[in-house]
Amino acid sequence: MKQESRKQEIVNAAAILFKEKGYSAVTMRDLATAMGIKAASLYNHIQSKQEILSTIIIELAEEFTTGMNQIVNSDHSAIQKLENIISLHIDVTLRNSDGLASLNNDWMHLEEDNLLYFEKMRNDYEENFRQIVISGVNTNEIKPNNIEIIVFSTLSTLRTLYLWYPKQKNIEADILKKDMISVLLKGLV
Amino acid sequence: MKQESRKQEIVNAAAILFKEKGYSAVTMRDLATAMGIKAASLYNHIQSKQEILSTIIIELAEEFTTGMNQIVNSDHSAIQKLENIISLHIDVTLRNSDGLASLNNDWMHLEEDNLLYFEKMRNDYEENFRQIVISGVNTNEIKPNNIEIIVFSTLSTLRTLYLWYPKQKNIEADILKKDMISVLLKGLV
DNA sequence: GTATAAAACTAACAATTGTTAGTTTTGTTA
DNA sequence: TAACAAAACTAACAATTGTTAGTTTTATAC
Numbered sequence: 001m002k003q004e005s006r007k008q009e010i011v012n013a014a015a016i017l018f019k020e021k022g023y024s025a026v027t028m029r030d031l032a033t034a035m036g037i038k039a040a041s042l043y044n045h046i047q048s049k050q051e052i053l054s055t056i057i058i059e060l061a062e063e064f065t066t067g068m069n070q071i072v073n074s075d076h077s078a079i080q081k082l083e084n085i086i087s088l089h090i091d092v093t094l095r096n097s098d099g100l101a102s103l104n105n106d107w108m109h110l111e112e113d114n115l116l117y118f119e120k121m122r123n124d125y126e127e128n129f130r131q132i133v134i135s136g137v138n139t140n141e142i143k144p145n146n147i148e149i150i151v152f153s154t155l156s157t158l159r160t161l162y163l164w165y166p167k168q169k170n171i172e173a174d175i176l177k178k179d180m181i182s183v184l185l186k187g188l189v
Numbered sequence: 190m191k192q193e194s195r196k197q198e199i200v201n202a203a204a205i206l207f208k209e210k211g212y213s214a215v216t217m218r219d220l221a222t223a224m225g226i227k228a229a230s231l232y233n234h235i236q237s238k239q240e241i242l243s244t245i246i247i248e249l250a251e252e253f254t255t256g257m258n259q260i261v262n263s264d265h266s267a268i269q270k271l272e273n274i275i276s277l278h279i280d281v282t283l284r285n286s287d288g289l290a291s292l293n294n295d296w297m298h299l300e301e302d303n304l305l306y307f308e309k310m311r312n313d314y315e316e317n318f319r320q321i322v323i324s325g326v327n328t329n330e331i332k333p334n335n336i337e338i339i340v341f342s343t344l345s346t347l348r349t350l351y352l353w354y355p356k357q358k359n360i361e362a363d364i365l366k367k368d369m370i371s372v373l374l375k376g377l378v
Numbered sequence: 379g380t381a382t383a384a385a386a387c388t389a390a391c392a393a394t395t396g397t398t399a400g401t402t403t404t405g406t407t408a
Numbered sequence: 409t410a411a412c413a414a415a416a417c418t419a420a421c422a423a424t425t426g427t428t429a430g431t432t433t434t435a436t437a438c
Contacts, residue, residue, distance in 0.1 A: 024213035156349035157342040179335045
C-alpha cells in the first residue's frame with residue numbers, strides 16, 4: 001500500500017543520514033528536511049525514531065540469519081561454505097549498504113526486546129561462522145592458525161564492506177566475489 | 190601538573206563512554222556521573238565536549254602518522270614494512286583501545302580544523318599503505334590480486350582490532366602479532 | 379463536485395542538551 | 409592559622425530534542 005512505500009522512503013533516507021552521522025546525531029528535523037517536509041509530518045508514517053532504527057537493523061540481521069542458516073544446513077565443504085558466506089555479505093552490501101552502517105555502529109541504541117533479539121542473532125551468526133572454520137581445520141581444508149584470529153579477521157573485513165564498496169565505482173559483484181574469496185581464503189588454505 | 194592528570198582522567202573516562210554509546214549519545218552529565226562529580230565541574234578541567242573528542246582522536250591519529258612515517262622511511266622490504274604496520278596497530282590498540290573507538294566511529298564529529306587535519310592524516314596513511322602494497326606487487330613479494338581489495342581487507346581488520354582484542358583474555362602481544370602476520374600476510378604472498 | 383483518505387501543515391509541550399556565572403569546599407604551603 | 413589555588417558545588421540559561429494535538433491541503437473515487 002502507499003503508506004508502506006512512503007514509510008520505506010523515510011527509512012531509506014534515514015539510513016543515509018544515520019550512515020553519515022550516526023543515529024544519535026540525526027534529528028527528526030534533519031530527516032524531515034531531507035524528505036522535504038516538516039518533522040511532525042513524519043509521524044503520519046512512522047511511530048517513532050526508534051522504530052526507524054529497528055526497521056533498518058532487524059530486517060538486515062534477519063537477512064543474514066536466513067542466509068547463514070541455509071549455508072549451515074547445506075552439505076558443502078567448509079571452504080565452499082565460507083565462499084557462500086562471502087557471497088552473502090557482498091549481496092547484502094550491494095542491496096543495502098546504507099543500512100549496514102546502522103547495523104554495525106548503532107545496534108546498541110536498539111531498545112529492550114529488539115536489542116536482545118539482535119544480540120542473539122549476532123551471537124548465533126558468529127558461532128555458526130566459528131563452527132564452520134573449526135570443521136574446516138578438522139578436515140585439513142584450513143591451516144590450523146588461531147581460530148579466533150581467523151574468524152575475527154575475516155568477519156571484520158566482511159562487516160566493513162559497506163564502507164568501502166560504494167567508493168569503488170568500476171567493480172562488479174562477480175569480480176568482487178572472486179577477488180575477495182582469493183584474498184580472504186587462499187591465504188588460509 | 191595535577192591539572193593535566195585530572196584532565197586525562199576525564200578524557201579516559203570519556204573514551205570508555207564514547208566506545209559504548211558513541212560521542213553524540215554521551216552527555217556531559219553521563220560523563221560527570223562516571224567521574225563521580227557534577228557536570229559543571231568538568232569545565233574546571235576541559236574547555237568543551239568537543240575538546241575531549243579531539244584530544245582523543247588527534248593524539249591517536251598522530252601516533253599512527255608518526256609510526257607510518259618511520260616505516261615508510263625505512264629500507265625494509267614491502268613485506269617487512271607490512272609486518273611493521275601490523276605491529277604498529279597492535280601496539281596502539283593495546284595502549285588505547287577505548288580511544289580507537291572514537292577514532293573509527295566518531296571522527297566525523299570533529300569540527301573544522303581538526304576534521305580537516307584528521308582527514309588529511311587518514312588519507313596520507315591509506316596512501317602510504319597502498320604504495321607499500323604496490324611496491325610489494327612490483328617486486329613479486331605480493332601476489333598480484335586487486336590492490337584495493339588487499340588494502341581494504343587488511344586495513345579493515347587492523348582498524349577493527351580495538352573491538353576484538355579486549356575480549357581475548359589469554360593472548361599476548363607477541364603471539365598476536367605473529368598470528369596476525371600469518372593470517373593477514375601469508376595468504377598474500 | 380462532493381466525499382474520503384492520505385499527507386502535509388502550524389503550534390506547542392516537557393525534557394534534555396552543553397555551557398556559564400558565581401560560590402563553597404578541599405587540600406597544601408608558609 | 410592564614411593564604412591560595414585547585415576542584416568541587418548550586419542554579420540557571422538558551423537552544424535543541426522527540427513528540428503530540430489539532431488543522432489544512434492534496435489527491436482519488438464515486
